[in-house]
Amino acid sequence: MKLKLAVAMLAASLPIASMAFAQGIAPAELAVIDGCLKTAEKTGGFGGACVGLVADPCIKAAEGANDDVAKWKACAARELAIWTLKTNEALKKVQAGGFADVIKAVNDSQKTFAASRDGFCAVFDKVDPGMYRGSASYCRLRETANRSLSLIKLGAAVNEH
Incomplete structure (x- = not known):
């Protein structure tokens, strides 16, 4: 039990890049997304x-x-891991804003997001794979990324002051 607590405390103290590496995210791929997001932030995009x-x-x-x-799906899964990490970071930033009504709304919507995304994206496994490279895996990537981008904006807004 003490070992599990020590491991949890260590993991919580690690920088995000180290956590990403532990989750199987290639640091170079994370850097590509991070660099793009920084550019978008600077330009207001x-x-x-x-x-x-x-x-x-x-x-x-x-x-x-x-x-x-299968390779297409694996490609999508690699990027999905990055956007999942970005979503978790954004959720923490939203919560740090301290607005109880915003936090409640986000938490309530998060409870149904994954199920909604997965239910919708499953249909892409039923169409010709050439029509949507990566099928449901790519759909989950796009849906998660869009959710993450909105949460990033919300996190920035509730922490402005």
Whole structure:
């Protein structure tokens, strides 16, 4: 029990990059997304152009005479891990803002987000994989990224003052 507590405390104290590495996120891929988000923040953009920066080149590299749907899904899963990390970071920032009504609204919506996303995205596993490279995996990536981008903006807004 003491070991589990010590490990949890150590993990909580690690920098985000170390946590990302522990979650199987390549630091270089995380840096690509982070760099894009910093640029979007400086220009007042939403960050939508940052979605797909890891998965799309990976999928393109897996295309060819022997298109491999499993590889496409793996490419999407790699970037999904980054956006999941970004979502968790953004949720912490929203909570740090201290606005009880905002925190409640976000927490309530988070309870249903994953189920809604997964239910919607499942339909992409039923269409021709060539129509949406990565199928449901890519859909989950896009939906999670868009959610993350909105939470990032909200976190910034509730921590301005």
